[in-house]
Amino acid sequence: MQLTIKNISKTYPNGVKALNNLNLSIGSGMFGLLGPNGAGKSSLMRTIATLQDPDEGIISFNGIDVLKEKDAVKNILGYLPQEFGVYPRISAQELLNHFAVLKGIHAASERKEMVQFLLNQVNLFKDRKKSVHTFSGGMKQRFGIALALLGKPELIIVDEPTAGLDPAERNRFNNLLSEISEDKVVILSTHIVDDVKDLCNDMAIINNGEVLVNGRPSDLITELNGKIWEKRISKQEMEEYKASYQLITSHLNEGKPLIHVLQEENPHNGFEKVNPDLEDVYFSAIK
Numbered sequence: 001m002q003l004t005i006k007n008i009s010k011t012y013p014n015g016v017k018a019l020n021n022l023n024l025s026i027g028s029g030m031f032g033l034l035g036p037n038g039a040g041k042s043s044l045m046r047t048i049a050t051l052q053d054p055d056e057g058i059i060s061f062n063g064i065d066v067l068k069e070k071d072a073v074k075n076i077l078g079y080l081p082q083e084f085g086v087y088p089r090i091s092a093q094e095l096l097n098h099f100a101v102l103k104g105i106h107a108a109s110e111r112k113e114m115v116q117f118l119l120n121q122v123n124l125f126k127d128r129k130k131s132v133h134t135f136s137g138g139m140k141q142r143f144g145i146a147l148a149l150l151g152k153p154e155l156i157i158v159d160e161p162t163a164g165l166d167p168a169e170r171n172r173f174n175n176l177l178s179e180i181s182e183d184k185v186v187i188l189s190t191h192i193v194d195d196v197k198d199l200c201n202d203m204a205i206i207n208n209g210e211v212l213v214n215g216r217p218s219d220l221i222t223e224l225n226g227k228i229w230e231k232r233i234s235k236q237e238m239e240e241y242k243a244s245y246q247l248i249t250s251h252l253n254e255g256k257p258l259i260h261v262l263q264e265e266n267p268h269n270g271f272e273k274v275n276p277d278l279e280d281v282y283f284s285a286i287k
């Protein structure tokens with residue numbers, strides 16, 4: 001399975017260039033698309049999901065011309081958007097059944113079987129009679145995945161699914177994503193670096209509508225080996241360090257900033273070499 005994105009550009013009517021000659025090649029498994037707010041992730045996700053047209057470029061998936069054969073894409077696509085809107089006050093089971101009809105699953109017995117299977121898969125079977133508008137954020141997202149999985153899609157797009165979830169729900173949701181990603185292309189768009197680290201075998205970092213970095217997370221981390229230096233400083237020293245070093249991350253640790261700088265040679269001055277992580281990759285790319 002292969003999704004190929006070639007030279008995709010999009011400028012909105014207000015003049016914002018959201019996608020700028022973007023190229024990516026995405027195979028089976030979980031692909032993480034990381035970028036800060038406004039990077040162009042949702043614009044790219046909506047374009048692949050055929051909800052908006054780019055100004056230029058080509059997208060193909062297993063021989064389907066995605067931008068031209070929209071009906072064919074609908075048959076193989078599962079899309080979990082960032083915003084759902086409002087749910088009608090009917091049970092989860094009825095709602096899923098309704099969407100299954102819309103998806104073209106007309107045989108009642110096949111539909112019933114699929115609805116039950118999906119409710120079980122997303123661990124909502126016991127809640128199937130409750131109305132979705134009473135669900136917690138995590139339950140709503142799991143229900144969204146059940147909707148996206150209707151009709152056995154081969155290409156699944158999930159846009160910032162764990163924003164706002166508590167750690168337990170986020171973990172449950174990520175386990176679910178990891179289960180469904182076998183033999184499918186799953187694109188996870190997010191600004192949460194840890195989600196990509198936990199789940200994805202391939203990734204890209206985008207900003208200003210362009211791909212900055214693309215590869216396996218472990219390879220991208222290895223490229224920074226020996227170049228990340230850490231030091232605990234005081235808050236007052238922060239501006240001075242920002243001016244003197246290529247500072248890529250700063251976390252508070254026991255109330256004091258713990259900074260990471262990117263540098264080939266040892267900066268001395270109390271810095272210690274540390275093993276790079278994906279957050280170092282992310283911030284060194286977008287800075």
Ligand SMILES: Nc1ncnc2c1ncn2[C@@H]1O[C@H](COP(=O)(O)OP(=O)(O)OP(=O)(O)O)[C@@H](O)[C@H]1O
Pocket residue numbers: 012013014016017018035036037038039040041042043044191
């Ligand atoms: N319909 C639109 N009309 C005009 N500008 C838009 C539209 N949609 C997005 N933009 C702008 O395009 C840029 C990319 O937005 P996009 O939503 O694709 O980014 P994102 O990476 O998904 O960000 P976020 O994480 O905040 O959702 C932003 O500057 C945004 O304000």
